Amino acid sequence: MKKVIIDDLQEGMISNQTIYNERGTILVAQGVRLTISIIKRLKKINIAFIDIQDDEKFSSCSPFTPTAQKAISTVKTLSSGLFALKTVNVRNNIVAIEEIIHSVLARPFIQEFLESCTDDERLYTHSLRTAILSTNMGLIKGYDNLNLQYLAMSAIVHDCGMGNKFDEDEEHAFRGFMKLRQNLDVDMTITLVCLQHHERYNGTGFPFSCGRTQISEFACLLAVVDHYDRLLMKNNDPRKALFDTIGQKSVYFDPRMVDLFATTIDWPRIYSI
Amino acid sequence: MRLLIVDDSALIRFHIRGFLGELSNVEIAEAVSGIEALEKHRTFKPDIIILDYIMPAPDGLAILKIVTKIDKNVKLIMATTLGNQKYIYKSFIECGAFAILAKPIIKEDLLHAVKSIEHCINVGDAI
Numbered sequence: 001m002k003k004v005i006i007d008d009l010q011e012g013m014i015s016n017q018t019i020y021n022e023r024g025t026i027l028v029a030q031g032v033r034l035t036i037s038i039i040k041r042l043k044k045i046n047i048a049f050i051d052i053q054d055d056e057k058f059s060s061c062s063p064f065t066p067t068a069q070k071a072i073s074t075v076k077t078l079s080s081g082l083f084a085l086k087t088v089n090v091r092n093n094i095v096a097i098e099e100i101i102h103s104v105l106a107r108p109f110i111q112e113f114l115e116s117c118t119d120d121e122r123l124y125t126h127s128l129r130t131a132i133l134s135t136n137m138g139l140i141k142g143y144d145n146l147n148l149q150y151l152a153m154s155a156i157v158h159d160c161g162m163g164n165k166f167d168e169d170e171e172h173a174f175r176g177f178m179k180l181r182q183n184l185d186v187d188m189t190i191t192l193v194c195l196q197h198h199e200r201y202n203g204t205g206f207p208f209s210c211g212r213t214q215i216s217e218f219a220c221l222l223a224v225v226d227h228y229d230r231l232l233m234k235n236n237d238p239r240k241a242l243f244d245t246i247g248q249k250s251v252y253f254d255p256r257m258v259d260l261f262a263t264t265i266d267w268p269r270i271y272s273i
Numbered sequence: 274m275r276l277l278i279v280d281d282s283a284l285i286r287f288h289i290r291g292f293l294g295e296l297s298n299v300e301i302a303e304a305v306s307g308i309e310a311l312e313k314h315r316t317f318k319p320d321i322i323i324l325d326y327i328m329p330a331p332d333g334l335a336i337l338k339i340v341t342k343i344d345k346n347v348k349l350i351m352a353t354t355l356g357n358q359k360y361i362y363k364s365f366i367e368c369g370a371f372a373i374l375a376k377p378i379i380k381e382d383l384l385h386a387v388k389s390i391e392h393c394i395n396v397g398d399a400i
Binding site for chain 2: 018020021022023024046174178181184187188189191192195196208210212213214215216217220
């Protein structure tokens with residue numbers, strides 16, 4: 001790794017750090033090959049220098065491992081299942097959602113997590129279904145491809161603190177955060193979502209009772225779909241789960257994220273037979 | 274000593290860095306957001322964090338809560354413009370802040386706070 005002054009950056013160099021703007025949005029991810037437009041963007045925001053990899057450390061593994069293959073087919077099945085529920089519409093974005101999720105399945109920590117929970121159907125499907133739902137919301141919100149990938153990765157591993165079995169234990173958020181934090185290949189954006197996905201807008205969540213401005217945007221978004229999917233997992237009526245979720249606007253959840261979730265609802269089909 | 278400056282304003286980071294210029298043996302890093310602050314805390318391993326309170330989520334109070342929980346050694350100095358709001362000061366102290374500085378930050382106050390932390394670290398090392 002070497003520090004390179006912004007004026008000396010060249011196309012093709014690989015960033016060894018994630019660069020954020022002041023809103024916490026990712027501008028350049030660790031492991032990304034720099035392009036002319038990225039370098040121009042970095043100059044525009046007055047970055048002085050960045051860490052560059054000496055060699056290609058992030059040579060991605062094949063996305064078509066058995067774990068990835070299984071995840072790909074599960075995503076298709078879950079998408080069809082969501083369509084059958086007639087509550088949330090992911091159909092319009094399904095191609096883009098699948099592409100985003102497929103693109104992150106090559107990451108070793110994603111594969112490692114999915115492999116660890118293959119024996120627990122609930123945790124496995126919850127992870128992938130929240131990835132589908134949150135990526136759908138991210139697409140509607142207009143996130144760029146990079147941030148959509150980080151959102152999908154956050155959703156997949158958000159319950160990694162549970163170990164290999166779905167569990168309602170309140171310690172799992174902090175446990176997952178500490179686990180992911182030890183892996184320097186996992187960006188802090190993802191790690192923080194794991195920590196904060198049970199924090200609540202009114203400050204009644206856990207582990208730190210953070211509220212409003214203390215919760216990251218991705219965690220606010222994921223909290224909504226996580227709640228909705230947990231209700232579905234408890235065999236609630238899909239419509240009841242939906243109304244319960246949007247009923248927590250400005251109480252448990254950031255109102256902007258509930259409004260965003262509401263735009264994904266398939267209103268015309270909700271009452272169709 | 275390693276020192277991390279966290280503020281979403283480049284101008285304020287620049288000023289703080291300037292104020293700290295006269296200290297010797299200080300390595301300084303900067304973060305522009307709460308998320309980057311956590312990332313730099315993980316990789317840069319600072320002894321001191323000068324942390325702005327009002328930032329896009331997660332704000333300084335959230336970072337204070339998280340960092341003090343996972344790292345008992347780091348000392349945090351909170352910087353805030355909310356001069357008269359006593360409950361904010363109370364929250365900072367309850368969550369483990371070492372000191373609170375009102376914005377605009379006065380150079381002498383900042384240096385006093387940093388030097389007192391340095392003293393604490395040295396005393397701790399001696400013990």
